[in-house]
Each structure stands twice: as C-alpha cells, then as structure tokens.
Amino acid sequence: MPTRKREPTEVNANHFAGLAGLINGSVDACADSDRCDGGNCVAVDLDTIQDRPVELLQRLLRFDTSNPPGNERECIDWIRELLEGIGCEVRILASEAERPNLIARLAGRGVCPPLLLQGHVDVVAARGQWRHEPFAGELHDGYVWGRGALDMKGGVAMMLAAFMRAKASRTPPPGDVILCLMADEEAGSDLGAEFLVREHPELFADVRYAIGEFGGFTMDVAGRRFYPIMVAEKQVCWSRAILRGPTGHGSMPIRGGAMGRLGRLLERLDSRRLPVHVTTVARTMIEKIAADVPPTLAMPLKGLLVPRITDRLLDVMGERGRVFDPLLHNTVSATIVGGGEKVNVIPDAITLTLDGRLLPGFAPEQLFAELRALVGVEMEFEVLRHDPVAGEPDLGLFDVLAGVLGELDPQAKAIPMLLPGITDGRFFSRLGIQTYGFLPMQLPAELPFMQLIHAENERLPADAVEFGTAAIGRLLERIG
Ligand SMILES: [Zn+2]
Numbered sequence: 001m002p003t004r005k006r007e008p009t010e011v012n013a014n015h016f017a018g019l020a021g022l023i024n025g026s027v028d029a030c031a032d033s034d035r036c037d038g039g040n041c042v043a044v045d046l047d048t049i050q051d052r053p054v055e056l057l058q059r060l061l062r063f064d065t066s067n068p069p070g071n072e073r074e075c076i077d078w079i080r081e082l083l084e085g086i087g088c089e090v091r092i093l094a095s096e097a098e099r100p101n102l103i104a105r106l107a108g109r110g111v112c113p114p115l116l117l118q119g120h121v122d123v124v125a126a127r128g129q130w131r132h133e134p135f136a137g138e139l140h141d142g143y144v145w146g147r148g149a150l151d152m153k154g155g156v157a158m159m160l161a162a163f164m165r166a167k168a169s170r171t172p173p174p175g176d177v178i179l180c181l182m183a184d185e186e187a188g189s190d191l192g193a194e195f196l197v198r199e200h201p202e203l204f205a206d207v208r209y210a211i212g213e214f215g216g217f218t219m220d221v222a223g224r225r226f227y228p229i230m231v232a233e234k235q236v237c238w239s240r241a242i243l244r245g246p247t248g249h250g251s252m253p254i255r256g257g258a259m260g261r262l263g264r265l266l267e268r269l270d271s272r273r274l275p276v277h278v279t280t281v282a283r284t285m286i287e288k289i290a291a292d293v294p295p296t297l298a299m300p301l302k303g304l305l306v307p308r309i310t311d312r313l314l315d316v317m318g319e320r321g322r323v324f325d326p327l328l329h330n331t332v333s334a335t336i337v338g339g340g341e342k343v344n345v346i347p348d349a350i351t352l353t354l355d356g357r358l359l360p361g362f363a364p365e366q367l368f369a370e371l372r373a374l375v376g377v378e379m380e381f382e383v384l385r386h387d388p389v390a391g392e393p394d395l396g397l398f399d400v401l402a403g404v405l406g407e408l409d410p411q412a413k414a415i416p417m418l419l420p421g422i423t424d425g426r427f428f429s430r431l432g433i434q435t436y437g438f439l440p441m442q443l444p445a446e447l448p449f450m451q452l453i454h455a456e457n458e459r460l461p462a463d464a465v466e467f468g469t470a471a472i473g474r475l476l477e478r479i480g
Pocket of ligand 1: 151152
C-alpha cells in the first residue's frame, strides 16, 4: 500500500475534520463522535477500508445526497480523499460546483481495452416511516440500512472497494480500469453522465464495456435462483398529449370536446395494453428462465413469446406476470393533467403528460401511432424528453460475467435482462459503450428487492456487499 501523502490541513473542513486524523493514522479515539452510535461506529482506520466494503457502504450512506438538491460534493470529496490517499490520480469535473463527478483511472497491462465502472452517488428523498434512520448507515441483523443501500451506494461501495483492491494488487489488471462516480442520476443526469459524455467524451476513448446498475441481483423463480444481468434498457419517451375541442359557456354542455377525449384516452390507458413486441433480449431472457423452471411455469412463459396470446397469458398470470409485461410492450403512464381555467368556461385544450417507455429499437413516432390507434381520437404529441439508445446489445462480455457468478454461486444461473427502467448506461451508449447492469448481490428470496427501491426501509444484506465486491474484483482480474 502506498503511504498517504496528504496533510490534515488539506482535508476538507467540517464533515471531514475527523477523517484528517484517521487518514494520518491516529485512530485512538472515535473521531466521528457526532455520528458515532457505538456498535455502528465506522470511524476507524481507512487504510484498509477496501477490505471492509460494508463499512465503506455505511460511510457513503451517511452523506445525505437526496436529489433534489443532490449536494453530492461532500460525498465525492470524501471518495476523492480516499483514492488520492492510496496514490490514485483523481479528476473532478463539474457542471455545477456542488454537483461534481469523479473520475479515477487505474493503469492496466494494456492487453484489454479499458473497462468503465460507472455509478451514481445521489439518491431519492427518504420519505415514509423508516425503522432505522435513512442517513445513519446502521447495521442491524445483518443488513445495512439506509437510503441508497440498493440504489446505488451499495454498488458504488462494491466498485470502489474492488477498484482500490486492484490498485493495491501487485498485478495490474489486463486493461485500464476507469472509475466514474457521478451526480444527478435520479433527476435525469444533466449534471452527471449526460454532462460527462457531452463535454468530456475523450475520457472514455476506447472503452467498449461498462459495469453499472441495474442487475446482478438474485431473482427467485419457482425456487430456482437467477442472476439477471442488464444488457439493454427501455428508453424514456416523456411527452405531452394535447387534446383539443370546441370551447363554450359552461351552461351549454358540449359532447366530444377536449374533456371527453381526455376521458376516453385515460379509460383506454387504464383498460388496455399497447401492441405486443417480442425483442431479441426479452426473448432470450424469457427462454433462459423457461429452460430452468418446472414445465407448469415454463409453458406459460414460452407462451408469452407468442404475440397473439401474450396479453391473455399476462392477465391469467396476474402478479406473477407483472415483471414481464413492460418487457413485451411499449408503455405509457399518464402522470399530469393540465387544462381549464374558469368554472363556467369549457376548455378548448387539455394537456396530458405521459411517461412513455419504448422498447429498444422503437422511436417516439411509433409510440404515438400506437396510442392514436388505441384511443381513436385526434391528438397532438410533443416530445419532452427522449434519450435514444443503441438497438441491439453487444453481448461480448456476458459470458465472462456469467462465468464469475457461476464460480461464486454454482447453484445459480445468469441470464441477460431487458430493464424496463433507465440508467446512466443510455448516455454512455452514445459513445458506443455497452453497459452491463452488474452489481452482484446474493439476496434472501424473501427480501422484496424491487419494492424497496426508492421506498422506505431500503436495506441490503451485508453479505451481499462482500459478494458483489468479490465478483467485481474477479472481473477486474480478467478483463479491464
Ligand atoms: Zn440508481
């Protein structure tokens, strides 16, 4: 381990007052007494913290990076200190001073292209009733609790620890490893990934593959354990539908006006689906699951891939089919209604804001055509946000990732996954970089993983942090 060079005075003020002493090795007393709660105190020597990724995660969770407003600077500065302390060169790039991004590069042997580890340090607000403080990073019953434990400070802790271990190792990784920790993912990434890709694409030159959220966690289907690795994501198509009609006095009702059209649109969205599309990734994902589960479940799963019976099967499967529904359709959720100003004036236009999600390879116009056909009324559309991503995924790294998971958990099977949501991977795809959602977590079957994301009582088993760090570490030994 290289010795730490920084003087205490260079360490950031306030929050890091205690850290200064720790970085320089004086660990005789808890230097973080304002946050220390005895058994959950992690104010210890940071020299070997990469060997304790759980503590690293606890530390990260204590920074309140709720976005908005984000305030990622303290968290990013802390990571910068940590990395500079072990001799890494770190760059901070910010579009706004309080919302910085961090990039560190570890030189490899040059036999592989650089590998990008990308993650975000911002989190969504911690609302609701929590059993343990959301920004205390406490460990209870084998779980690390806190906002961001799953999305995605747990993943950041794994990447950071694996990166630091690779730095400490005598053998450099096969290729360079770029660690990129970003701001603003939860609010659209304008100050994070979008900014970096737009303003500093040279930092990612020659990168072919990236590791990021969202995937690598266990999924239990009929008692069989799978690791879905995200290889493609749906695309955002946020838009506004404008419904028009004649205006008039409220005392003289008009039928078939803007309000009536709105009603019809909402009723159709509530009761029907858009057409079925079976993309290559969804097909591969479902076929691989079907191949490993009992025939009683394999049959309906395979049936989902036959468009004329897909929707009927989804209805029959109910809750169990819910996870597959958005993988087989473009979807739209109506979220904001606007229109009407006076109680006695019939409005001539109503706007309906729509959270549309496109399957890979689809364009906004195709979604709008599907909506017009579904509803059968005149409407205009305005695109508010659309971040197109590459069509077919590059699966060149999939077998390596599946191999790593197979070594660490021989009972389980890795499968490629289409993600209904979005990640920062969509911005890196503009540079031709294929992101894999690979934050490996072996989770207890009873943990309601998906329901805990962005919800109260977010938590992650401590063992899963160790597992993921080991998996990413193995990957860095193989390809970088
Ligand atoms: Zn996330």
